[in-house]
Amino acid sequence: MLQDQLKTGTNNKRDEGGFKISQKTKIRKLEQCRSCGKQLSLVLSLGETPLANSFVKPGESEESFPLELCLCQSCSLVQLGHVVDPELMFRNYLYTTGVSETFRRHFASMAKALVSELNLSQDSLVVDIGSNDGLLLGSFKKLGCKVVGIEPASNLASIADKNGITTINDFFSDKTAAIITVKYGKADLITATNVFAHVDNLETFLSVVKTLLKNDGRLVIEVPYLAKMIEMMTFDTIYHEHLSYFSALSMVNVFTKNRMQVISIDEVDIHGGSLRVSVKNRDAEPPPAVQKMVKQETDRNLNKLETYTRFARRVTKSKSDLLRFLSSIRARNQTIVGYGAAAKANTLLNYCGISRNYVEYIVDDNPLKQGLLTPGTHIPVLPSKTLSEERPNYILVLAWNLADEIAKKVRQNYGNFEFIVPLPHPRLVQ
Ligand code: JHZ
Numbered sequence: 001m002l003q004d005q006l007k008t009g010t011n012n013k014r015d016e017g018g019f020k021i022s023q024k025t026k027i028r029k030l031e032q033c034r035s036c037g038k039q040l041s042l043v044l045s046l047g048e049t050p051l052a053n054s055f056v057k058p059g060e061s062e063e064s065f066p067l068e069l070c071l072c073q074s075c076s077l078v079q080l081g082h083v084v085d086p087e088l089m090f091r092n093y094l095y096t097t098g099v100s101e102t103f104r105r106h107f108a109s110m111a112k113a114l115v116s117e118l119n120l121s122q123d124s125l126v127v128d129i130g131s132n133d134g135l136l137l138g139s140f141k142k143l144g145c146k147v148v149g150i151e152p153a154s155n156l157a158s159i160a161d162k163n164g165i166t167t168i169n170d171f172f173s174d175k176t177a178a179i180i181t182v183k184y185g186k187a188d189l190i191t192a193t194n195v196f197a198h199v200d201n202l203e204t205f206l207s208v209v210k211t212l213l214k215n216d217g218r219l220v221i222e223v224p225y226l227a228k229m230i231e232m233m234t235f236d237t238i239y240h241e242h243l244s245y246f247s248a249l250s251m252v253n254v255f256t257k258n259r260m261q262v263i264s265i266d267e268v269d270i271h272g273g274s275l276r277v278s279v280k281n282r283d284a285e286p287p288p289a290v291q292k293m294v295k296q297e298t299d300r301n302l303n304k305l306e307t308y309t310r311f312a313r314r315v316t317k318s319k320s321d322l323l324r325f326l327s328s329i330r331a332r333n334q335t336i337v338g339y340g341a342a343a344k345a346n347t348l349l350n351y352c353g354i355s356r357n358y359v360e361y362i363v364d365d366n367p368l369k370q371g372l373l374t375p376g377t378h379i380p381v382l383p384s385k386t387l388s389e390e391r392p393n394y395i396l397v398l399a400w401n402l403a404d405e406i407a408k409k410v411r412q413n414y415g416n417f418e419f420i421v422p423l424p425h426p427r428l429v430q
Contacts, residue, residue, distance in 0.1 A: 005142045024187040026085035027065050033072035034079055034244065035202055035254050039069035040082060043308035044235070044315060048405055049318040050375035051084065051092050052343035060377035062375045067347070069238055069245070069308070076252040077304040078226055078240075078245040083200050086152070086171065087287045089241055090198075093153035094368045095343060097135040102405050104135065106270050107193075109220075111139035114189060118218055120145050124188040127180060127212060129172045131196035132275040134160030134400065141165065148184055150176050155368070179214040193222040194271065196244045206258045210281050219260075219279040219407035226250075227302060228273030234400075235315045235346040236351075237272065247302045252286055259283040262290050273327045318423060326396075326424035327359045335392040336420070338362035339406050340399025341369045348398065348422060350376040359396060363387060396420045403429065412426045 033040055044102055046066035048168070056062050082097050090190035097103045112121065126140045133148025133156050136262040141147045141164070149167040152155045157169035168175050190213055199205045209219055226245045236247070246254075246267045255262045261284040266276045285291075301307045310330070329336055338345065343362040355377040364370060372381050387395070387410065395410065397403045407419055407429065419429040 009244055010097070022309070026088055028083045028085075029373070030070070030079065030081055030083055033075060033077055034200065034252070035257065036072060036075040037142035038072055040072055040079070041305055042068055042070050042079065043078075043305070044069040044238075044312040045164065046235070046238060046315075046347065048121065049239070050374070051089055052346045053089065054340070054375040055094060055369055055372035055381065056185050056375060056378070057372060060373075064376065065116050065240055067238065067240065068298050069312075071305060073303075073305060074249060075083060075257075076247065076360055078247075078248040078308070080240065080243050081250065082240075084240045086198070086200070090152045090171070091154065091384060093132075093156055094366065094372075096133045096156065096159070096366055096368065098133045099345045099366045100402055102270070102402055104392060104410070106268075107136040108139045110191075110193075110276075111136065111143055112219075114191075114220060115140070115143045115145065118189060120188060122187055125138055125186070126189045129185040129190065129192040130198070131165065131167055132156050134163050134165030134167060135192060136191060137165045138163060145316070146411055148180055150180075158219040159407045167216040172208065174211065175209050177208045181212060186217065187212050188214055188217050190217065190219045191221070195204060196221045197223045197244050197246065200263060202244075202254055203258060206255075210260075210367070213281050217281065219281075221277050221279070222268065222270070222274050223251075223277070224271050225267060225273045225275045227297065227300070228305065230302075232272060233311075233314055233318050234344075235311075235318065236423065238344055239347045246275060247297050248275065248290065249297045251275065252290060252294055256286075262286045265290050265293055266301050270401075318425070322348075322352055322422055322426050323354070325420070329394055329396060330358060332392065335390075336389070336394045336396055337390070337392040337397045338379070338398045339384070339399065339410070339419075340364060340402065342364075343376060345398035346377070349374060355379060360392065361386065362398065377410065384410070384413070387417070391419070394418050394420050396422060397429075398422070 045069040049067045050064050054062045070081045109229040122144045125146045128137050128149045131151045150172050152171045154169050157167040160167040168176050223246045226247045261280045261282050264278045268274050268276045335369040338359045341362045361380045361382050364381050369381045400421050
């Protein structure tokens with residue numbers, strides 16, 4: 001059972017969304033599974049950490065919130081035990097998809113595959129939920145489709161607009177869906193990449209999807225894959241934005257409950273291993289290939305509490321392995337810097353207690369993050385050209401999912417370095 005760790009502050013009161021508000025904090029403890037309403041079992045606590053994208057200016061401070069992972073033993077949905085108000089996390093967002101060549105290629109090939117599979121034409125409307133800087137929609141637009149994005153972060157919505165991608169600057173809701181339906185019609189395709197795991201009320205989200213989708217339309221979502229997180233020990237992908245951690249099993253349960261049919265689930269090699277899930281708005285059983293995947297997961301015990309308690313024990317070991325590895329380098333007076341001020345980096349750094357005593361600075365090519373400090377650990381984020389001036393002994397690849405792209409770029413621009421990949425076990429890569 002979860003312990004009650006609801007943050008209380010002075011001046012507590014409840015707002016209409018059920019968030020318990022203090023002067024500075026907005027957090028709600030999840031009492032039951034967000035999908036089926038049953039009791040949750042706590043499996044892992046990563047302590048209290050700041051929000052993963054709450055980079056601060058020098059002199060500023062940030063708040064921390066409990067970060068706990070739970071399993072619903074009834075429908076197998078793995079989820080956080082607390083929900084931070086999305087207004088705090090998504091109204092100004094520093095993460096942009098366009099920084100990485102890997103994502104540019106991934107989204108271009110995703111758009112190409114879906115245009116061909118669904119026979120999309122210039123009459124087709126594609127709506128992307130959480131459209132970020134408009135990268136995915138840009139690919140659909142190039143292929144001739146009509147596109148509209150929905151993006152709550154005003155800084156990102158204006159980047160997308162400047163790039164010619166019509167974007168509604170708001171959360172996905174019945175209001176935004178109605179605006180699109182009236183102005184552009186219903187959607188042939190709704191995409192949501194790295195968004196579904198951020199959704200608190202899945203039922204409301206899917207009921208709005210149904211109002212926006214044409215009868216024969218398709219919803220395609222991509223989410224990080226829970227089985228990969230466990231296999232590769234990528235516990236750093238646990239942070240407050242990621243409310244749910246999906247397997248094929250829990251995904252099918254969610255859609256079946258909401259009377260939608262999962263027609264395919266494919267593993268895609270992005271963000272360390274993700275699922276691409278294709279869904280139709282009809283109440284039907286998933287096809288045999290999907291059922292087979294679900295069966296394989298139950299054979300691997302993805303529905304069992306022991307799987308997660310073992311994972312939690314291995315997380316503790318990963319932390320001590322990494323600290324030992326970095327300490328041995330620092331004991332030789334050699335320098336370590338990070339590459340990629342990713343959101344997940346901040347779980348790793350905060351949970352392991354890695355601050356400037358280990359990592360002098362982190363380089364990142366996203367100008368929105370440069371000049372800021374990492375939340376909690378206050379490590380400066382600098383442009384990557386710093387590497388050529390400072391020549392550190394080791395580069396800790398915090399965006400390990402993009403390690404190949406980063407190592408190639410560093411070698412091309414700044415010569416040879418020793419890279420450390422932190423997970424599942426710290427190791428050196430040339
Ligand atoms: P990256 C994001 O998490 C955010 P993050 C989000 N919350 C989500 O759900 C997950 O993805 C799945 C930098 N970089 O993509 C850019 C360079 O500087 O692994 C980024 O700051 N130069 C929506 O933030 C970071 O690394 C480069 O050449 O964990 C990568 O972050 C490259 C390739 C990357 O996601």
